[in-house]
Amino acid sequence: MSEVELHQADLAPGDEEGVxxxxxxxxxxxxxxxxxxxxxxxxxxxxxxxxxxxxxxxAIIVLxxxxxxxxxxxxxxxxTGSDNTNNVMALAFGLLIVFLVIGGSLWIMANLNxxxxxxxxxxxxxx
Amino acid sequence: xxxxxxxxxxxxxxxxxxxxxxxxxxxKRIVTGYGFWIFLLSDMVMxxxxxxxxxxxxxxxxxxxxxxxLFNLRNVALETACxxxxxxxxxxxSIAAEVRSHLWFQIAMAVTCILGLxxxxxxxxxxxxxxxxxxxPSRSAFxxxxxxxxxxxxxxxxxxxxxxxTMMAQVFAKGFRADIQRRFLCFALFWHALDIIWVAVxxxxxxxxxxx
Numbered sequence: 001m002s003e004v005e006l007h008q009a010d011l012a013p014g015d016e017e018g019v020x021x022x023x024x025x026x027x028x029x030x031x032x033x034x035x036x037x038x039x040x041x042x043x044x045x046x047x048x049x050x051x052x053x054x055x056x057x058x059a060i061i062v063l064x065x066x067x068x069x070x071x072x073x074x075x076x077x078x079x080t081g082s083d084n085t086n087n088v089m090a091l092a093f094g095l096l097i098v099f100l101v102i103g104g105s106l107w108i109m110a111n112l113n114x115x116x117x118x119x120x121x122x123x124x125x126x127x
Numbered sequence: 128x129x130x131x132x133x134x135x136x137x138x139x140x141x142x143x144x145x146x147x148x149x150x151x152x153x154x155k156r157i158v159t160g161y162g163f164w165i166f167l168l169s170d171m172v173m174x175x176x177x178x179x180x181x182x183x184x185x186x187x188x189x190x191x192x193x194x195x196x197l198f199n200l201r202n203v204a205l206e207t208a209c210x211x212x213x214x215x216x217x218x219x220x221s222i223a224a225e226v227r228s229h230l231w232f233q234i235a236m237a238v239t240c241i242l243g244l245x246x247x248x249x250x251x252x253x254x255x256x257x258x259x260x261x262x263x264p265s266r267s268a269f270x271x272x273x274x275x276x277x278x279x280x281x282x283x284x285x286x287x288x289x290x291x292x293t294m295m296a297q298v299f300a301k302g303f304r305a306d307i308q309r310r311f312l313c314f315a316l317f318w319h320a321l322d323i324i325w326v327a328v329x330x331x332x333x334x335x336x337x338x339x
Contacts, residue, residue, distance in 0.1 A: 014164075014319075025222060028215055043200065046335075047338075063330070071214070075319040086161060097175070098172060101176055101179050105182070
């Protein structure tokens with residue numbers, strides 16, 4: 001190859017591109033502030049009567065996903081930059097498996113539950 | 128070097144126009160970090176199985192107590208605060224390791240360790256209290272799933288705390304050598320990932336459990 005480096009260096013997960021200490025501390029502080037805000041909101045929503053009750057579980061889940069995103073970006077430094085592609089692709093595959101496992105289990109088990117004969121009838125038949 | 132690379136790339140930051148141009152294997156730090164990232168993702172897949180089991184068994188209380196009667200949200204808020212703050216101080220330790228400041232590294236790690244231990248002691252007391260009230264893991268399928276999920280996270284935090292102390296000792300004894308820095312990179316990833324899993328735990332188990 002030529003002496004000019006053609007390839008852009010990759011970044012290890014958790015590493016940041018070369019920036020000053022002040023800027024990095026500021027990054028962690030931003031992450032902490034956002035995470036505290038989201039956590040406090042989620043705890044507040046869980047215990048309040050001010051919100052329409054059926055919306056509470058959805059709100060808690062949305063806040064949790066948002067907070068995981070904040071942790072990924074500000075603490076683990078998984079970003080959408082071109083030097084981070086490998087890390088993001090691995091994360092995407094991990095998320096696919098996570099959703100398959102959780103969604104698939106809930107779906108199948110709810111279906112089985114729905115199709116099962118009520119317990120008292122089942123007992124009757126066994127007599 | 129970065130400037131030269133940028134000039135060579137021109138207006139093609141994502142290297143779309145270039146065929147595969149390889150300049151040797153990736154640095155060890157990237158290989159190690161990436162490998163550990165894959166491990167963490169597989170750990171998250173394992174946790175997703177426990178979450179699925181918990182969600183399926185949520186209603187199977189066998190006439191025993193459910194989540195709303197058992198959980199104390201004040202404790203959970205304290206645990207969350209400990210873990211979140213420890214994630215932040217772990218980030219501070221990362222910065223200290225990068226600028227090779229022994230003093231700040233040891234301070235940040237010591238605070239992280241104390242917060243981790245505080246989390247563990249609150250969780251241990253919660254578990255002991257549940258067992259004392261007759262709501263141990265053998266009471267119902269719901270409680271088995273609860274203890275497995277939350278206990279597995281607690282075990283990870285315990286392991287992480289041991290690793291943390293090891294890292295403090297290694298940096299103290301061997302300094303910021305390249306291999307020690309790589310181990311610390313992995314530790315920081317592990318600790319931050321534990322906090323992500325805890326976000327899922329307190330939202331799904333405790334908040335949804337006591338809201339429902």
